[in-house]
Amino acid sequence: MKLVASLGTSPGGILETFEYLRRNGVEINDIEVVKTKDNAVSKAYDYLLSMFSCCIKLSYNDVIMGTLELPFSDITTSDDLNEMMKLVEPIINEGDYVDITGGRKAISMVMGLVAMKKKAHVITTIVPQSKYNEVQEKLKKGHQLVTENCSPSDKDFFCSLLTKDAVTIEINLE
Amino acid sequence: MKLVASLGTSPGGILETFEYLRRNGVEINDIEVVKTKDNAVSKAYDYLLSMFSCCIKLSYNDVIMGTLELPFSDITTSDDLNEMMKLVEPIINEGDYVDITGGRKAISMVMGLVAMKKKAHVITTIVPQSKYNEVQEKLKKGHQLVTENCSPSDKDFFCSLLTKDAVTIEINLE
Numbered sequence: 001m002k003l004v005a006s007l008g009t010s011p012g013g014i015l016e017t018f019e020y021l022r023r024n025g026v027e028i029n030d031i032e033v034v035k036t037k038d039n040a041v042s043k044a045y046d047y048l049l050s051m052f053s054c055c056i057k058l059s060y061n062d063v064i065m066g067t068l069e070l071p072f073s074d075i076t077t078s079d080d081l082n083e084m085m086k087l088v089e090p091i092i093n094e095g096d097y098v099d100i101t102g103g104r105k106a107i108s109m110v111m112g113l114v115a116m117k118k119k120a121h122v123i124t125t126i127v128p129q130s131k132y133n134e135v136q137e138k139l140k141k142g143h144q145l146v147t148e149n150c151s152p153s154d155k156d157f158f159c160s161l162l163t164k165d166a167v168t169i170e171i172n173l174e
Numbered sequence: 175m176k177l178v179a180s181l182g183t184s185p186g187g188i189l190e191t192f193e194y195l196r197r198n199g200v201e202i203n204d205i206e207v208v209k210t211k212d213n214a215v216s217k218a219y220d221y222l223l224s225m226f227s228c229c230i231k232l233s234y235n236d237v238i239m240g241t242l243e244l245p246f247s248d249i250t251t252s253d254d255l256n257e258m259m260k261l262v263e264p265i266i267n268e269g270d271y272v273d274i275t276g277g278r279k280a281i282s283m284v285m286g287l288v289a290m291k292k293k294a295h296v297i298t299t300i301v302p303q304s305k306y307n308e309v310q311e312k313l314k315k316g317h318q319l320v321t322e323n324c325s326p327s328d329k330d331f332f333c334s335l336l337t338k339d340a341v342t343i344e345i346n347l348e
Contacts, residue, residue: 040303076300078343085347100279106298108279109286109345124280126250129214169252171283173259 003028004092004120006111007035008102010127011047012135015056016166017099017125022060031065032091034111036103037073046145047161054150054158075106088114096120099168112171122171131163177202178266178294180285181209182276184301185221186309189230190340191273191299196234205239206265208285210277211247220319221335228324228332249280262288270294273342286345296345305337 003021005014014033021028033048035041045067052065068091070084088111092098098115100108101124112122143157150158177195179188188207195202207222209215219241226239242265244258262285266272272289274282275298289296317331324332 074300075343076341078346081343081345082347100283104298104300105274105279105282106300106343106345108282109274109296109298110347112283112286113347122283124278124283126248126278126280167250169249169255169280171255171280172252173256173284173287 001026001028002030002032002093002096003099004032004034004088004096004111005099006101006103006107007033007041007045007048008104009040009044010102010132010135011044011051011139012161012163013101013125013127013166014048014099015051015162016127017101017123017168018056018063019162019164020125020166020168021097026097028097029062029064031063033065033067034070034088034103034107035067036070036075039073041103043139047139047158050146050154051158051161053146054155055162058150075104081106081110085110085114089118092118092120094119097123099123099125101125123168124171125166125168127163127166131165135161175200175202176204176206176267176270177273178206178208178262178270178285179273179275180277180281181207181215181219181222182278183214183218184276184306184309185218185225185313186335186337187275187299187301187340188222188273189225189336190301191275191297191342192230192237193336194299194340194342195271200271202271203236203238205237207239207241208244208262208277208281209241210244210249213247215277217313221313221332224320224328225332225335227320228329229336232324249278255280255284259284259288263292266292266294268293271297273297273299275299297342298345299340299342301337301340305339309335
């Protein structure tokens with residue numbers, strides 16, 4: 001089953017959602033990241049790749065990660081939203097999980113609407129504000145990215161960006 | 175016509191949306207702020223009230239502002255979302271403008287869905303990241319809130335939290 005997730009400037013949320021779902025018996029084995037070309041988002045994406053290699057791939061070796069890069073650096077018009085919708089629609093299938101936590105509200109709204117149309121699950125992960133701030137501070141300081149093997153200190157750093165205190169909820173109105 | 179807007183930790187967005195709509199001929203004369211009991215959101219709300227008094231009310235004297243306070247400090251369960259939906263539904267009418275820019279993604283998603291059901295306009299305001307950061311820095315330093323009259327220096331401070339560079343777009347998929 002697939003997890004389709006929008007990425008903002010916070011790299012960890014997508015993987016916290018993934019871990020939450022797996023811990024709760026949802027067999028996600030494909031993560032699709034939806035991102036703009038924005039610099040801060042691309043930086044978060046680079047960290048996400050290192051976190052995926054050092055923290056996720058070692059525990060869940062059946063999971064792959066792919067990317068849908070939107071053809072702009074930010075949403076500025078309704079046309080951008082329509083263009084985005086046409087790109088996102090083919091990658092979401094019935095029963096998939098669509099995480100709208102990352103990125104601009106307009107992106108989340110469009111992804112949520114497409115997911116509902118496709119009978120996918122719309123979900124969002126709530127990260128405590130204190131953890132969010134801690135991660136942003138660590139990102140400011142920075143760390144060498146991992147492209148090949150993770151050293152124990154890489155693993156320490158990148159896994160510390162993830163929290164087990166995140167809660168994923170489904171947006172499923174009565 | 176009414177503008178219903180979710181508030182997060184950034185006070186200005188709602189008023190930037192209001193000014194954008196008024197500049198573009200949409201006759202909003204009632205702003206309804208939807209907020210949680212969270213401390214950071216309540217701080218933003220206090221600043222929003224001062225900004226409203228010092229920057230909006232003086233230029234647009236026909237506009238009033240009201241509040242819907244949700245009965246929790248954060249969304250943590252799907253039940254919270256359903257409870258929120260029942261509270262928000264009665265205040266949104268056909269043709270109203272619903273700004274989903276502020277607050278948790280789950281709140282935005284629910285407000286957007288209710289708005290679509292009610293045939294209201296779903297809108298969001300894009301504020302440049304640099305302006306967002308500048309405002310957050312000013313809020314950290316803080317400023318005496320205004321309850322009665324605005325001095326020229328109050329007006330300077332509170333109006334500087336607003337930008338004319340914000341762009342409001344409608345989420346209206348083809």
